[in-house]
Amino acid sequence: MTRAPCIPDRLPLDGLDWKRLARCLSPAMLALARYDGTLDGIVNAAVLLSPITSQEAVLSSRIEGTQASLTEVLQHEAGEAYSAAKERDIQEVMNYRRALLMAEEALRERPVTLQLIRELHALLMQNVRGGDQTPGAFRTMQNWIGKKGTPLEQARFVPPSPIVMRDALDNLESYIAGDDVDPLVQLAVAHAQFEIIHPFNDGNGRLGRMLIPLLLFQKGVLQRPMFYLSEYLEEEDAAYRNRLLAITEAGDWQGWIEFFLGAVEVQARRNTDKAKEIHTLYESMKPRFAEVTHSQYAVAALDALFTRPVINSRDFLALARIDNRGTANHLLRCLVDDGVLRLVRPAAGRRPAIYVFPELVNITEGRDLFGS
Structure with missing residues (x-):
């Protein structure tokens, strides 16, 4: 039996159990606040944490099947040559990183809108697999999700039809522009809704994850859009996909939001530890570089x-x-x-x-x- 295209819920949502969410929200917000404080204490955070941005590009691309390590990307950038297949994977990672940096620049002057999302998609898909599928343009045909080669009849998930999609995108844009009860819950909902709408022929997963730091910054949760969740989402890939699917199959927004908030808490702690470790290394190297050179x-x-x-x-x-x-x-x-x-x-x-x-x-x- 062929699955019918889904019809996304209208935003904002009704019926969430805020008492249950509060138990997840407090530790997630506290962990994010500590991470933000760590960033604030690093004078040149953009320089020091540049490798973390590159690692996010690697991990988010890997969730979609790209096989390239951070070391390979960095060595390629330094002039090392690889096979044609590896070069294509590395190009996808480098496009993701460029899109992240472009988005950070753009957010200084304008908020996240459908126009910005299209611009990011065009850069993300430049000269890579799927790059021939209208980069920067929303899809006009039905798509579906399943294992490679799976026909529509056996799809795991069928996003909304192009006609329904456009209305859902306009609703999502309005939702992002406004304020919900809590910014972290709003982020969880916005990320999931983008993945449900699946508005492009390719690149939806990477672009949806890219929205996470951008919206954290736009909503004033972080002072810089430098919070990356792909490490946790790659580790919990099955749970991540199942929780998203449960929204459209069972209306389980509550379970998804609780999962997302837990992911934010864990990753914020990890990011804080890593940022501190990198900052400590930098401070210890300053006198050493002066003494050695x-x-x-x-x-x-x-x-x-x-x-x-x-x-x-x-x-x-x-x-x-x-x-x-x-x-x-x-x-x-x-x-x-x-x-x-x-x-x-x-x-x-x-x-x-x-x-x-x-x-x-x-x-x-x-x-x-x-x-x-």
Whole structure:
């Protein structure tokens, strides 16, 4: 039996059990407030936490089947070559990161609207799989969700028809622009509703997850749109998808919102710990870089490596704003000799050398990839 296209609920919702939600809301808001306080205490958070933004791009893309690690993305950016299939996966991750950064810039001047969502989608789908399916345009045909190759008759979920979809999108845009009882609950509802509407031919999952930090910032919960949930959602992928499905199959918004709030609490704690660890590393490296390099460029070099923990010598020269190639190469040699950096690929002909900052990559990945 073919599933009929779903008809999304109108927002805002009625009938939520706010007493039950309050038990989940308090710890989630407290964890987010602590994370926001940590960000506020980091003077150059955009530089220090740049690797975390890259990791979010990797994890959110991986949920959709992309096979590329953070290290591969960073090494590709530094000039390492991979197979054609791997390059396509890496391009998807890099598009996601660019879209995140573009969105952060855009939010300084305008709120999240359907127009901004279309612009983000166009960037997300540029020159990647699905890029031929009208990037930046809402779908005009019926889509469905299931295993690859699954026909409509066997779909796990059928989003609303294009006609119903447009009205649901307008309702979602109005809902996002207004205020609900609580901003975190509003975020949970908005994220789920976007995934239910599934307005694009491809890229809906990644774009829906991208909306999470943007709306946290827009609603004033965070001072910067730098909160990423994909690590938890990847770990709990089955529960994540089942909770979304339960909304349309059983009207279980309550269960979804409680799941989402729990995810926010757990991930906020993790993000706080990781941000503190990265900040501690940065502060400990400032005197070490000065002592090892004896250079006026010590802090600039440190900032360059936090921005790009896998970097080639040419990009290091530019990012650290060093006016002499010999000076830059001397700094890199000093840092390698001291054990701060590791040479990944030596220079050969016109190919610049590639270096890795192991401690920072290990913290960001959450595992020891390069040894201590």
